[in-house]
Amino acid sequence: MEQLHPKQGIGASGVESAPAVANEPVFIGARSGTGSLPSSAANAAEKPDFIRVSKSVRQNYEPSEEVLNLLETFRMMTNDCVRIGLANNASSLKRLSLLCYKELSRYNIVSYYKLHAISRAAGMLASRKKSIRRGMPTKDPYAVRPQLVSCYGFKVVNGVLKVPLGERRYFDVPLNGHTQNVLSEVGLKVRSFTLTASSVSLTVCKEVKEIECTRTAGLDRNLRNLTYGDEGRVVQYDLSKAVKIAGTTREIVGSFKRNDVRIRRRIASKYGRRRRNRINNLLNCATKQIVEEAYNGREAIVLEDIKGIRSLYARGNAQGGAFRGRMNSWSFGEAQRQVEYKAKWRGVPVIHLTKGETRGTTIGCARCGERLQVAQKDDVRHRRQLWCPRCGRWVDRDVNAVTNLSRRGRLRFDRSLPEGAEGEACEAMKGNPTTPAILRVDASKMTRRGIPRSYLNQRIILPSD
Numbered sequence: 001m002e003q004l005h006p007k008q009g010i011g012a013s014g015v016e017s018a019p020a021v022a023n024e025p026v027f028i029g030a031r032s033g034t035g036s037l038p039s040s041a042a043n044a045a046e047k048p049d050f051i052r053v054s055k056s057v058r059q060n061y062e063p064s065e066e067v068l069n070l071l072e073t074f075r076m077m078t079n080d081c082v083r084i085g086l087a088n089n090a091s092s093l094k095r096l097s098l099l100c101y102k103e104l105s106r107y108n109i110v111s112y113y114k115l116h117a118i119s120r121a122a123g124m125l126a127s128r129k130k131s132i133r134r135g136m137p138t139k140d141p142y143a144v145r146p147q148l149v150s151c152y153g154f155k156v157v158n159g160v161l162k163v164p165l166g167e168r169r170y171f172d173v174p175l176n177g178h179t180q181n182v183l184s185e186v187g188l189k190v191r192s193f194t195l196t197a198s199s200v201s202l203t204v205c206k207e208v209k210e211i212e213c214t215r216t217a218g219l220d221r222n223l224r225n226l227t228y229g230d231e232g233r234v235v236q237y238d239l240s241k242a243v244k245i246a247g248t249t250r251e252i253v254g255s256f257k258r259n260d261v262r263i264r265r266r267i268a269s270k271y272g273r274r275r276r277n278r279i280n281n282l283l284n285c286a287t288k289q290i291v292e293e294a295y296n297g298r299e300a301i302v303l304e305d306i307k308g309i310r311s312l313y314a315r316g317n318a319q320g321g322a323f324r325g326r327m328n329s330w331s332f333g334e335a336q337r338q339v340e341y342k343a344k345w346r347g348v349p350v351i352h353l354t355k356g357e358t359r360g361t362t363i364g365c366a367r368c369g370e371r372l373q374v375a376q377k378d379d380v381r382h383r384r385q386l387w388c389p390r391c392g393r394w395v396d397r398d399v400n401a402v403t404n405l406s407r408r409g410r411l412r413f414d415r416s417l418p419e420g421a422e423g424e425a426c427e428a429m430k431g432n433p434t435t436p437a438i439l440r441v442d443a444s445k446m447t448r449r450g451i452p453r454s455y456l457n458q459r460i461i462l463p464s465d
């Protein structure tokens with residue numbers, strides 16, 4: 001850990017060096033913004049070779065009485081700073097530091113915790129300011145939960161996190177197997193820790209080199225599966241279990257009839273949490289596998305723009321309650337979020353298509369561009385398939401969508417390459433009448449480590465029509 005003397009960080013000149021760690025989102029990615037083009041040999045010179053990526057790992061722990069007091073003190077300090085900031089209309093870290101540091105001298109606590117309390121307050125005030133600017137209603141911010149954040153003074157030794165208590169004393173948090181496993185990666189740095197009354201979260205970062213891609217592959221999130229692939233090969237992760245979990249949760253919550261809103265709310269939040277954990281676990285297995293596949297195949301992952309998808313299933317759209325419930329418990333964004341941060345962690349480029357670029361990916365034939373027709377309602381055999389009148393064949397709805405996505409990402413990808421380098425190869429591929437092989441994977445059958453045991457044997461090749 002770089003050692004910065006706390007006093008240094010607070011002088012008029014050195015304030016900027018005060019840590020801003022509390023404002024970091026939990027899962028942030030690389031410095032490059034979204035929508036950036038994948039690097040290639042041509043533009044690699046302009047981009048930094050290594051980008052820093054960070055993520056956090058969380059586990060539970062048992063706090064001691066002293067630690068709980070520390071968390072409470074930190075919370076009080078934060079609220080003091082917020083109060084001072086509101087009174088003086090200050091939200092920048094620099095002004096807040098100057099205003100608050102003296103005030104915090106009455107707390108008997110390690111001085112870098114004071115810096116972090118100021119930093120945390122600055123973050124809260126800044127987000128309030130942002131909300132005001134956007135015209136959203138705001139309340140005066142107030143830290144409710146006891147918490148402690150620091151990027152100084154702690155150590156991770158032999159699988160134990162040592163949290164400084166002052167006067168060279170430490171509180172030991174034994175790290176569990178998962179956390180130690182995450183920390184064991186080579187080239188990793190632990191940047192900061194966050195303690196709450198029940199959990200500890202470590203922010204880790206590393207420098208990663210973005211891989212050079214030769215291909216693109218689309219990712220499509222559907223209600224019952226996650227489909228990933230391109231013209232040559234498509235892998236489908238079965239998520240029908242997620243639909244079942246969501247349905248069971250709806251039933252359980254709906255079966256409680258007591259007319260007490262507090263109890264209902266508590267039950268709903270408990271079962272909601274359970275549902276989220278179970279579904280996210282399924283998604284985690286699938287997204288991990290997808291990113292590994294992209295990494296091994298040197299593929300850039302193409303994502304569609306799913307903004308506004310919720311409004312498709314809002315109340316008053318002439319849809320049934322059960323249908324809306326099913327569609328709205330579909331975790332559209334979570335799969336993308338997981339793929340994004342996992343891809344960044346591995347250095348796999350992600351291409352975000354715009355709304356315009358995504359248009360027609362489900363309804364246009366991937367081979368000829370003709371508008372596809374939906375099967376008859378009673379046609380059970382072609383339920384997830386679409387008919388192309390020009391090609392005269394049935395196409396799998398999901399396979400068609402990812403092929404289109406991958407190709408549109410590819411167009412963007414080619415534009416970033418020098419003139420004529422790869423563009424023609426793509427044009428030639430357009431008329432290529434290969435039917436992709438489909439691998440179907442049951443996400444729930446994958447092990448916790450994400451190694452799909454059953455998956456390599458499950459190669460299902462779609463008949464050509």
Ligand SMILES: [Zn+2]
Pocket residue numbers: 365366367368369370388389390391392
């Ligand atoms: Zn066609």
